[in-house]
Amino acid sequence: MTTSQAGGDCAGDHCVTCSDEAVPVRILRIGDDGLAEVDTGDGRVEQVSVALVDAAAGDTVLVHAKEAIGVVR
Amino acid sequence: MRFVDEYRDADKARTLAASIASLCEPGRQYKFMEVCGGHTHTIYKHGIEDYLPENISLVHGPGCPVCVIPMGRVDDAIHIASQPDVIMTSFGDMMRVPGGDGSFFDAKAAGADIRMVYSPLDALKIAQRNPDRRVVFMGIGFETTAPSTAMTVLRAAAQGIGNFSVFNNHVTILPAIKAILDSPDLRLDGFIGPGHVSTVIGCRPYSFITGDYGKPLVVAGFEPLDLLQSVHMLLAQLAAGRSEVENQYGRVVPWDGNAKALQVIGQTMEPRPYFEWRGLGFISHSALRFRDEYAAYDAESVFDIPGGRVADPKACQCGEVLKGVLKPWECKVFGTACTPETPIGTCMVSSEGACAAYYNFGRFTRERVKEATR
Numbered sequence: 001m002t003t004s005q006a007g008g009d010c011a012g013d014h015c016v017t018c019s020d021e022a023v024p025v026r027i028l029r030i031g032d033d034g035l036a037e038v039d040t041g042d043g044r045v046e047q048v049s050v051a052l053v054d055a056a057a058g059d060t061v062l063v064h065a066k067e068a069i070g071v072v073r
Numbered sequence: 074m075r076f077v078d079e080y081r082d083a084d085k086a087r088t089l090a091a092s093i094a095s096l097c098e099p100g101r102q103y104k105f106m107e108v109c110g111g112h113t114h115t116i117y118k119h120g121i122e123d124y125l126p127e128n129i130s131l132v133h134g135p136g137c138p139v140c141v142i143p144m145g146r147v148d149d150a151i152h153i154a155s156q157p158d159v160i161m162t163s164f165g166d167m168m169r170v171p172g173g174d175g176s177f178f179d180a181k182a183a184g185a186d187i188r189m190v191y192s193p194l195d196a197l198k199i200a201q202r203n204p205d206r207r208v209v210f211m212g213i214g215f216e217t218t219a220p221s222t223a224m225t226v227l228r229a230a231a232q233g234i235g236n237f238s239v240f241n242n243h244v245t246i247l248p249a250i251k252a253i254l255d256s257p258d259l260r261l262d263g264f265i266g267p268g269h270v271s272t273v274i275g276c277r278p279y280s281f282i283t284g285d286y287g288k289p290l291v292v293a294g295f296e297p298l299d300l301l302q303s304v305h306m307l308l309a310q311l312a313a314g315r316s317e318v319e320n321q322y323g324r325v326v327p328w329d330g331n332a333k334a335l336q337v338i339g340q341t342m343e344p345r346p347y348f349e350w351r352g353l354g355f356i357s358h359s360a361l362r363f364r365d366e367y368a369a370y371d372a373e374s375v376f377d378i379p380g381g382r383v384a385d386p387k388a389c390q391c392g393e394v395l396k397g398v399l400k401p402w403e404c405k406v407f408g409t410a411c412t413p414e415t416p417i418g419t420c421m422v423s424s425e426g427a428c429a430a431y432y433n434f435g436r437f438t439r440e441r442v443k444e445a446t447r
Contacts, residue, residue, distance in 0.1 A: 049194060052220055052333040062272060062325055065164075065214070066192030067221035069334055070272040070325050 024060045024072045038063070080296030081119075089301040090124040096308040103129045104260060105307055106397050108250060109267035110137030110425030111295050117430040119297040125304065132259075132397030135249045135353060136267050138214045139166050139423040140395060142242055143349040144383035147172030150211055150240055153376050154185040160203060161187045162196035163211040166423050169416060173383035193225035193239065200229070200237035209372050212239040217269040219243045219361060220334035223341040226363070226370045240372040241362055243342070246270050247278055248359035249350060254286050258398045263307040265300065266292040268322045273338075275330025276318050283316045294322040341367050351385060351419055352392025391418035394427050401428040408432060 025038040027050065034051030038061070048066045055061050061068040097103065107113055113133045116122060122131060135141055147170055154161035154177070161177070168177045168189065181187040186206075190196050193210045200208035212222045222239055229237045246267060253259065266279060271292045279290050289310040293303035303321045310317060320326055341363060348360030363371040372378075385391065388406045393399035401407050401420065411417040413429050420426035424433065 049221070049224055051224055052331060052337065062269070064217050064269060065221040066194050067224055069217065069220055069269070069331055070327070073324055 025063050026060050027055055027057050029057060030055075036068075080294070080298045082298065085298055086124060086301055089298065089305055093124075093129070093301065093305050093308060094126045096305065096312055097126050097128055098312070101128060103262045103308070103311070104132060104397075105129070105263050105265055105304065106132050106134045106253070106261050107265040107293075107300075108134035108136045108246065109265075109270070110140065110423065110427070110430075111268065112265055112293065112300060113137070113427050114425045114430045115295050115297060115300055117434040121297060121300050124301060129304065129308075131265075131304075132261075132400075133394065133427040134253065134264075134397060135350065135395045136215065136246060136270070137395075137420070137423050137425045137427075138218070138242075138244060139170055140391065140419040140426045141244065141249070141350045141353070142167075142170060142213060142419065143351050144172045144385065145349070145381050146242055147176070148174055148383060149378045149380060151175065151177065151180045151185070152379055153209055153240060153372055154180055154187050156207070156376065158205075158207050159186065160199060160206050160208045161185065161211065162190045162193075162199060162208060163187060164191070164213065165189045167211055167213060170419055170422050171416060173381075193222050194228070197225050197229055197234065197237055200234055201232075204236060206236065207375070208237050209376075210237070210239045211242070213242045215244060215246050215267070215270050216273040216334075216338070219338045219342065220273060220331070223337040226341050226367055227337060229370055230367070235369070238370050238372040238375045239363070241342070243361040244348065244350070245344070245359055245361065246274075247281075248356045249353065250282060252350075252353055252356050252359075253396055254282065254288070256396060258393075259396060261288060261397075262311060263288050264290040265303050265307070266290045266318075268292060268294050268299075268326065271320075271322070271326045271330065273331050273334045276320050276326065276328050277330075279318045283318050287316045289316045289319070291319045291321050292326055294325065340364075349382065350395075352395040386417055389418035391420045391428075394418075394420050401431040404428070 025040050028037045030036040036050040037045050038048050048063050050068045053068045055071050060072040062070040177187050196210035282288050282290050291303040291306045293299050342361040343364050344358040345360045345362045347355045347357045349355050368374040390404040411421050416422045420428040
């Protein structure tokens with residue numbers, strides 16, 4: 001999610017394909033379609049899918065390629 | 074920042090380093106493989122090796138999806154992207170990966186419509202906005218990424234979006250680890266297991282490594298203290314004569330993984346009989362393809378694909394680097410003919426490739442420091 005915004009290449013801090021740097025995001029609102037608005041921690045709000053995790057607004061989830069795959073406990 | 078600062082504390086790192094040193098048997102050499110490219114990145118970025126005694130070496134494994142894609146698949150993807158009505162979408166990391174006949178960037182420069190996206194969901198949105206074009210997503214990644222691709226295909230099917238497909242290159246980590254364990258080149262004492270793959274598959278599937286091969290494995294997080302603690306846990310197992318799967322990354326990785334994510338992968342995809350890995354050759358059941366029910370979203374069914382095989386460049390030693398047999402700087406073309414700007418091998422492309430991580434952070438290995446000061 002945070003690979004180099006300018007070029008989208010690997011000059012960024014980590015590789016989006018693997019996205020192995022845990023950048024936890026906090027869920028703000030969950031919609032009916034399995035999509036949620038999340039706070040990325042740097043002031044940005046993004047839309048990601050939360051269809052594969054049991055999480056509620058306020059929870060921190062680990063998102064990979066805009067799909068939440070785990071809840072950070 | 075929560076979940077970050079507390080895992081980068083220098084005092085705690087020094088305490089752990091002292092404890093690691095005390096666990097080492099005098100005179101014994103330890104070699105641990107970090108399977109995942111994300112770990113390689115952390116090790117070089119934070120100089121983790123500087124905290125370890127000289128008799129512990131960390132070697133990188135095959136866990137960088139961009140690094141293991143064979144050149145023939147890149148050529149196939151460029152063939153699809155070059156069809157007149159196609160928009161190819163890809164993670165940025167794939168753009169410079171060289172095939173036999175150039176990269177996505179080269180194809181884009183030659184006129185192909187190739188766009189960088191941050192997720193397959195973004196690719197699906199492009200398909201919705203361009204109903205008269207065929208939009209293809211370059212699906213690549215381990216079990217971490219496959220759920221996102223699977224969910225997107227299910228969303229496309231639910232919404233009846235007919236102009237979207239995926240060129241599926243998803244791979245699975247366990248057969249690659251097994252191939253490395255069966256390789257005669259390398260003697261390993263244990264594994265630092267992949268963190269986010271394990272979020273999906275859990276910790277149980279690694280039991281063949283600890284049972285059949287007798288090598289301890291610790292699933293690890295990606296911060297500096299995570300890695301030091303994982304090395305400590307591996308040494309503690311070896312000192313006690315144990316060989317078990319342990320989970321250092323419990324704040325994210327449940328022991329049983331993510332059942333819903335596994336379910337959507339299984340619903341849409343099945344193992345391929347075999348798949349070629351760069352540097353490792355053909356490995357059976359090591360990749361995923363779409364099930365027949367989802368053929369409408371499978372670029373390999375939608376398009377006529379050449380499917381040629383291209384041998385790796387002779388000068389490139391990515392295979393040895395991916396197996397941990399060579400350190401990046403030992404490759405003949407490292408930093409000279411092969412750089413991140415003009416990579417010959419895939420390990421130089423992704424920031425999680427061992428060569429690029431080493432090159433970008435400019436670290437001298439202990440061996441090289443010794444040579445330089447001799």
